[in-house]
Amino acid sequence: MYKIVKAEKLADMIYLMDVKAERVARHCQPGQFVIVKIDEIGERVPLTICDYDREAGTVTIVFQIVGASTERMSRLQEGDSFKDFVGPLGVASEFVTEDLEELKKKKILFVAGGVGAAPVYPQVKWLHEHGVEADVIVGSKTKDMLLLEDEMKAVAGNYYPCTDDGSYGHSGMVTTKIEQLVSEEGKKYDVCVAIGPMIMMKFVCLLTKKLDLPTVVSMNPIMVDGTGMCGACRLHVGDEIKFACVDGPEFDGHLVNFDESMERQTLYKTAEGRAWLKEKE
Ligand code: FES
Known part of the structure; x- marks a missing residue:
């Protein structure tokens, strides 16, 4: 059993949990994911790792209620446990294995939408810890839905929040912010990493293709x-x-x-x- 050591509601329908899973915490890298299962009858839910603490042996997951299993998960409290917490799975982000000196020369732009901020965060944090400052655009519907703002600000080179309703930061889509940075402010990036809803990633890619900016999506x-x-x-x-x-x-x-x-x-x-x-x- 994998004990939940912290359970927090981040926004409407969005939850964060720190789970004691020492082996996963020891080996995981940014970009990888875990599969969690509440009990025998629960569905397997794949979730990208949001953070990890190798010393404490904990892994942070963030999830949104999208169906019966995630709704049941949202009702778990500190002290409850998951039956399964399998990982780390998937291939780690490319830059983890890149030559660090080469990586330090690169200008990287992260674009996160909604809960996509959760998988973007460990990547930006890893880069920050290795001396690479990346810019981060985070988009959400409203200010209240913006996730991990303090955490992201602490590790990002520049942090650009965007809200659809204009209640905070840049008013409008993440794509208009990318255009503003690149076309109007003349910022140059070598690579963009976009993680969020499929429709957002699609439109980010359509734009970055025009801008000739290589883009990785999750x-x-x-x-x-x-x-x-x-x-x-x-x-x-x-x-x-x-x-x-x-x-x-x-x-x-x-x-x-x-x-x-x-x-x-x-x-x-x-x-x-x-x-x-x-x-x-
Ligand atoms: Fe089922 Fe990849 S999620 S085959």
């Missing part, structure tokens, strides 16, 4: 069981077929077929859709 949103078995996370990256949970979750955003992935994501939400996909394959 396809965590299309995962279902996270084991390479269910087929839900199958996607086209250029001409190749990949599985987000095994080959990713991060891929070259300019090669990802977002429309196909969004269609699969919708179909996998219903039993009918899952049956239909199985027939097609």
Whole structure:
């Protein structure tokens, strides 16, 4: 059993938990994910790691209520436990294995949308701890929905909050902020990392393609069981077929077929859709 040592509601329908999982905490890297399960009957829920404390042996997860299992998870309190907490899974972010001196020369822009701030945070923190200051744009519907602001400010080079309703920071979409920074303020970036809802990642990639800015995206949103078995996370990256949970979750955003992935994501939400996909394959 994996004990919850901290449980906090971050925003409407969004929760943070620190879970005692020493082996995962010892080995995990930014970009990787875990699969959690409340009990025997609970669904497997894949979640990108938000933070880890190797000394305390804890791993931080952030999740949004999107169905029955995450709703049950949201009711867990400090002192309760998960039956399973499997990981670290998936491939770590590319920069973890890059030559540090080369990495230090790079200007990196992170773009997070909604709960995407959670997987972006450990990447920016890792870079900060290794002497690389990255800029971070975080978008949310309203100020109240903006996640991990203090944590992000502490590790980001420049921090740019954006809200759809204009209640805080830049008023509008993250894409208009990218355009403002690059086209109007003349900021130059070597790579962009975009993590958030599929539709946001799609439009960030359409823009960064025009700006000739290589972009990495995380396809965590299309995962279902996270084991390479269910087929839900199958996607086209250029001409190749990949599985987000095994080959990713991060891929070259300019090669990802977002429309196909969004269609699969919708179909996998219903039993009918899952049956239909199985027939097609
Ligand atoms: Fe099921 Fe990847 S999530 S195969």
